[in-house]
Amino acid sequence: MSIEGKIGAQLTPEEIPLGNLEVLAFELGLAYTNTYLLGDPETKSAVVIDPAWDGEQIAGAALDRDWQISAIWLTHAHFDHFGGVSGIVKSTGTPIPVALHPLDFPLWQTNGGAGYFGITEFESGPEPTIDLEPGMELTLGKYRFEVRHTPGHSLGHVIFVSEGLGAVFCGDLIFSGSVGRTDLQGGDWNTLLQSIREEILVLPDETRLFTGHGPPTTVGKERRSNPFVTGEIL
Numbered sequence: 548m549s550i551e552g553k554i555g556a557q558l559t560p561e562e563i564p565l566g567n568l569e570v571l572a573f574e575l576g577l578a579y580t581n582t583y584l585l586g587d588p589e590t591k592s593a594v595v596i597d598p599a600w601d602g603e604q605i606a607g608a609a610l611d612r613d614w615q616i617s618a619i620w621l622t623h624a625h626f627d628h629f630g631g632v633s634g635i636v637k638s639t640g641t642p643i644p645v646a647l648h649p650l651d652f653p654l655w656q657t658n659g660g661a662g663y664f665g666i667t668e669f670e671s672g673p674e675p676t677i678d679l680e681p682g683m684e685l686t687l688g689k690y691r692f693e694v695r696h697t698p699g700h701s702l703g704h705v706i707f708v709s710e711g712l713g714a715v716f717c718g719d720l721i722f723s724g725s726v727g728r729t730d731l732q733g734g735d736w737n738t739l740l741q742s743i744r745e746e747i748l749v750l751p752d753e754t755r756l757f758t759g760h761g762p763p764t765t766v767g768k769e770r771r772s773n774p775f776v777t778g779e780i781l
């Protein structure tokens with residue numbers, strides 16, 4: 548039995564134009580995780596970043612737009628960032644490669660901590676076959692996304708940086724006014740702050756941050772007002 552769709556979720560995605568791409572942002576699952584479906588209207592190719600839950604809905608939104616999901620990119624392997632993978636793959640009926648940093652594979656193997664959060668039924672979907680490494684380039688349409696390794700929230704946490712789009716998909720590294728928790732397996736506070744300093748704060752102020760939870764923000768806004776970044780909260 549599937550647990551897909553049982554949990555309250557925001558199934559109507561927000562449409563966000565980003566360069567020539569269309570981004571559909573869903574807030575899904577019991578952790579209200581942001582899932583991003585990125586489509587290239589020209590090639591009809593699409594990728595999903597962190598399919599949190601309700602994979603059938605994500606696949607349906609792609610189908611509605613005649614997009615083919617060519618890959619699933621995971622920022623990290625907490626259950627609330629890949630609980631929708633199995634539903635996507637089942638809905639499309641085609642194998643879709645899943646990308647993850649190998650240091651988060653042990654976390655993936657334990658269902659991303661789903662049991663710890665009281666979720667007894669969890670379908671992890673196909674095993675990741677694309678090993679993400681720092682500096683690796685992923686593409687969608689004419690846009691490149693560089694993989695940066697940003698440990699601290701989990702050992703193998705990564706972000707996807709597109710300089711061409713001026714945008715970062717940053718998972719649970721940093722949020723609007725907050726940062727990722729470090730009390731779970733593999734978490735480390737100083738490492739998290741170092742990742743934010745070295746991979747986020749080096750980017751131009753206008754760079755848009757699409758976070759794993761909560762509203763999008765920008766590097767400049769977080770640089771000025773995020774209390775964990777300014778040192779107001781240590």
Ligand SMILES: [Zn+2]
Pocket residue numbers: 623625700719
């Ligand atoms: Zn997480």
Ligand SMILES: [Zn+2]
Pocket residue numbers: 578580625627628719759760
């Ligand atoms: Zn999360």
